[in-house]
Amino acid sequence: MIVLLAVGLPLLLLAGCAAVVITIGGNADRVVTTADEPKARVDLSAPSQQPTLATQAAPETGATDPAGVPTSSPPSQAAAARVGEAITLAGRDPGLQVAVTVNQVFATATSANSFLKPKTGYRYAAVQVTLNPTGQAVYSDAPSNGARLIDSEGQQYDSTVSQVSEGPSLGGSVTVSPGDSRKGVIVFEVPEKAVLVKFQFALNSGFADQKGEWLLN
Structure with a gap:
């Protein structure tokens, strides 16, 4: 071969x-x-593939606006408390913080004025609170404007200007410096058969974002 x-x-x-x-x-x-x-060819004429702001993933800890920019979360509502406990609430003004304590609830209150009585089928109820500014700003407000009373059927009641014998009223305006406090009752007119279950309160005449809630039973 x-x-x-x-x-x-x-x-x-x-x-x-x-x-x-x-x-x-x-x-x-x-x-x-x-x-x-052979080395791969690089097409320099191709457009850049960098993600735009609208397509980038937003952080998982916050919400985003339509452009994908993270936004701050709204203030959360304070946890419900019991009678005798305090909730520190923030106001809309910088440095405004007030520790609000519900001291006592009078399911049926007595009118302090013999000429001013609840309408037929209704009664007065009163909630005694203590307001103690703990921030750096002076608390100046009409506390009763930010108060609500709620019954077992979900009916909500605003405060009234009536005076009761259970204590001095917080129906007018108050001005309290940090370190000082104010104590008084907020009066409501509710149906005689209403079962009161919740009291809610907010600073700035109720316009503050944070609301405090107390369970009454």
């Missing part, structure tokens, strides 16, 4: 690659070795 070795070992340089081809006999067996793999 005669083996013919082709002496010609052509070196092919194509696009930066070296290839060696060996031919044995008449067969077309080829061995190709590559010195350098």
